[in-house]
Amino acid sequence: MKNLEKIKEIIAKHKNKLHDKYSVIEIGIFGSYVREEQKETSDVDILVEFEKPVSLLQIVSLENYLSDILGVKVDVVPKKNIRKELKDYILKEAVPV
Structure with missing residues (x-):
């Protein structure tokens, strides 16, 4: 199971693509991984800000x-x-990447 630092590291390596393909200008992690309460079944909660309006399909x-x-x-x-x-x-909880 990955920890917060490993997740941040992986996302950071992909920031250019996240911007170019998905228009992400800000990204952060919140939830159980930040609080170190994650379990094997936990998802990673990602907070994003987009440069322009995006569709539900683009978010998925x-x-x-x-x-x-x-x-x-x-x-x-x-x-x-x-x-x-x-x-x-x-x-307050979100940790920027």
């Missing part, structure tokens, strides 16, 4: 790409779509 494609490079299920949450009641908590 990004999730699949990140899942492939990380070897674990990924849940992508666009920064602008965070539920209001969770926004402060997630933004």
Whole structure:
């Protein structure tokens, strides 16, 4: 099972492609991996900000790409779509890559 530092390292190596192909301008990790509470079945929660509007299909494609490079299920949450009641908590917890 990967830890937060390994996940950050893998994502960092792909930042140019994440920008060029998926218009990602900011990316961070939050959730169980940040709190070191992950289990074998945990997904990686990824917070992203896009340079321009993207479709649901593009978000799913990004999730699949990140899942492939990380070897674990990924849940992508666009920064602008965070539920209001969770926004402060997630933004404080998120670790930038």
